[in-house]
Amino acid sequence: xxxxxxxxxxxxxxxxAERDIAFGEGMTILHGHNAAGKTNTVEALQMLTAGMSFRxxxxxxxxxxxxxxxxxxxxxxxxxxxxxxxxxxxxxxRTFMRNGKRVQAGEMPGTLMSVLFNPDDLSFVKRGAxxxxxxxxxxxxxxxxxxxxxxAAYQRAVEQRNRLLxxxxxNLDLLDxxxxxxxxxxxxxxxxxxxxxARLRDQMxxxxxxxxxxxxxxxxxxxSLGEGCEELSRDQLAxxxxxxxxxxxxxxLRRQQTLVGPQRDDITFAINGRDAxxxxxxxQQRSIVLAWKMAEVALAEEVLGExxxxxxxxxxxxxDGSRREAATRFVQGGMQTVVTTTNLGYFPxxxxxxxxxxxxx
Numbered sequence: 014x015x016x017x018x019x020x021x022x023x024x025x026x027x028x029x030a031e032r033d034i035a036f037g038e039g040m041t042i043l044h045g046h047n048a049a050g051k052t053n054t055v056e057a058l059q060m061l062t063a064g065m066s067f068r069x070x071x072x073x074x075x076x077x078x079x080x081x082x083x084x085x086x087x088x089x090x091x092x093x094x095x096x097x098x099x100x101x102x103x104x105x106x107r108t109f110m111r112n113g114k115r116v117q118a119g120e121m122p123g124t125l126m127s128v129l130f131n132p133d134d135l136s137f138v139k140r141g142a143x144x145x146x147x148x149x150x151x152x153x154x155x156x157x158x159x160x161x162x163x164x165a166a167y168q169r170a171v172e173q174r175n176r177l178l179x180x181x182x183x184n185l186d187l188l189d190x191x192x193x194x195x196x197x198x199x200x201x202x203x204x205x206x207x208x209x210x211a212r213l214r215d216q217m218x219x220x221x222x223x224x225x226x227x228x229x230x231x232x233x234x235x236x237s238l239g240e241g242c243e244e245l246s247r248d249q250l251a252x253x254x255x256x257x258x259x260x261x262x263x264x265x266l267r268r269q270q271t272l273v274g275p276q277r278d279d280i281t282f283a284i285n286g287r288d289a290x291x292x293x294x295x296x297q298q299r300s301i302v303l304a305w306k307m308a309e310v311a312l313a314e315e316v317l318g319e320x321x322x323x324x325x326x327x328x329x330x331x332x333d334g335s336r337r338e339a340a341t342r343f344v345q346g347g348m349q350t351v352v353t354t355t356n357l358g359y360f361p362x363x364x365x366x367x368x369x370x371x372x373x374x
Contacts (some may be wrong), residue, residue: 015319016091016125017349018058025080026102027053030123036351037369040344043353044362044374051353052131055087055326059129060324060350061098062111062154064121067129073104089125096124119162122155126313130306131326137302138290142279149280152309153209158317160205167198171271179269192258199274200250203236206275207243210234212315216308224300224339229285237277296333303336307343329359 023029028050043051058065058077066075069243076083086099098121101108109116111124153160153370173192177183214232221230236242240255245253256373257273258265265272282289282301289298313321323344329337337359344350345364357365 016089016094016096016100018125018322018351019088019090020063020082021057021305022086023054023057024085025077026057026085027075027083028078029053029078034371035347035369038349039347040350040352040364040368041368041374042357042365042368043351044355044370045072048354049373051373052326055129055131055324055351055353058087058120058322058324059127060100060107061085061087062121062125063129063151064129065151065154067131067133072102073100076104076294093209098124099211111239119154123158126155126317126321127324128152128306128309128313128321129324129326130302130328131324132328134302134306135299135328135331137305138282138293138298142277145280146275146278148305149206149210152213152312153205156209156313157205160209163198163202163205166203167195167275170195171199171274171276175270178265178271183266185244188262192255195271195274196251196258197247199254200247202275203238203242203250203278204247206278207234207236207270210280211243212312213305213308215238216311217304220307220311221300221304224336225284225297226247228297230289230301230304231282231283231286235281237273237275237280260359296336299332303332303340310343310348323348323350325352327353327355329354330356 017038020036021034023032023033027047031056032050034054043054043221045051056068060066081103083102084099085102086097089096089098097110097112099110103108107118109118109121111120137148150160150164154164170191174188174195177188177191217232218230222228234243238250238257242250242253253265254274258271261272282293284293284297284301287293289301293301310321310323325340325344329340332340341361341364344352354360357370360368
């Protein structure tokens with residue numbers, strides 16, 4: 014069965030002075046009007062499972078007005094285990110704890126992983142490339158702590174190199190040294206991304222076919238280093254990376270930024286051979302993101318051996334009937350799911366009878 018969230022405690026968190034919430038083993042529906050705190054609850058669950066918030070807030074923004082600190086805590090149970098996780102938030106820092114011992118934010122997914130689907134994700138296909146990269150990296154950080162370290166190291170290296178490129182008279186010998194560091198770090202991250210993307214794509218394509226009743230989805234990782242990256246070793250990727258930086262050095266010095274690497278890559282989708290971003294209908298584009306999220310859940314279970322916590326924040330109102338039905342069938346597959354909604358009418362009666370409904374009115 015794996016771990017499940019049994020209860021959540023909120024103290025001076027966002028709009029809550031104090032709130033305790035009990036969750037069912039299957040679906041828990043957080044029902045109430047807008048601005049009642051449903052999304053704030055989902056954010057707290059994500060913080061305690063993913064170690065981060067989709068809102069990317071400053072710590073002070075998560076503390077209730079007039080309060081000096083906030084605390085969120087959850088009890089997880091399953092397979093004969095009990096795990097208590099918490100996060101204390103102060104003006105400039107967050108402190109995570111697991112069973113009374115301090116842990117880093119990046120260690121939180123090792124207890125229970127979560128997959129979040131919110132309305133912003135519905136424009137996944139149409140938004141800029143950074144959004145799709147962030148989605149892939151966000152999943153990678155939760156699924157593998159080593160991925161998080163590789164990503165952070167590369168981001169620091171690019172930041173340092175960009176800082177050097179912005180110097181009025183950059184030290185070219187030092188720039189050569191950073192080129193080597195960025196090339197190796199970028200090759201390591203790119204190889205990790207390509208492997209993760211391939212596994213997600215293998216899960217996503219049959220799911221999309223089922224949702225769309227037979228349409229064929231294809232998806233590719235577009236690498237700024239050129240074609241064939243998935244066939245190269247890490248050292249070969251690093252060599253190609255270094256070569257491209259040498260070729261682009263004059264342009265990079267002029268524009269004062271690194272112009273090649275994983276931070277420039279993208280993920281593309283096509284339906285029956287036609288670019289989904291340019292030609293896909295809104296419904297087709299939403300089916301793609303629904304299939305992607307379902308693929309994350311399936312891969313999380315494959316990697317970790319247990320189902321993740323699925324968080325659906327106000328997405329039912331944004332899906333049409335057929336896609337809402339597909340989402341409803343999916344969440345009945347044995348995973349713990351937390352859904353927020355203003356309208357219980359989106360759910361069939363048999364699901365409501367078995368769900369735990371928490372009122373926010």
